[in-house]
Amino acid sequence: MAKTVIALLVGIALERGAIASLDDPAEKEVPAIKGSGYAPVSIRNLLRMGSGMPFNERYDGNDDIARMNAALYATRPGFAEFVRGQKARDYPPGEKFNYASIAAVLLGRVLEGATTRDVSALTSEWLWQPLGA
Secondary structure, eight states: OHHHHHHHHHHHHHHTTSSOOTTSBHHHHOGGGTTSSSTTOBHHHHHTTOOOOOOOOOOSSSSHHHHHHHHHTOSSSHHHHHHHTOOOOSSOTTSSOOOOHHHHHHHHHHHHHHHSSOHHHHHIIIIIHHHTO
């Protein structure tokens, strides 16, 4: 469900002009990931889970999702450093679907960069309040 909410927020940010284009690279709004394989991936390809980057979610404690989660909750190396370490590409962006939770996390960072607000505040203001929730 969180990935769907993030996608809705990206659409609202686009409609409101906070995001100029879905074809902009992720690094435009998240400069901290420059130099990574994710940096040039478009917002559109992140939304479509088509970054071209390898990412596995086996949930065995030794997979990419475990390493990403550890980086999200650590001060060092931290999420941006984790992403900058991801350089290898399996295929060109947009060529193939690969479900990867990192795409939703990066989209959250794109939203925060584009709006200078955190995702929870945007969710409250742009989704829950208008719905009366």
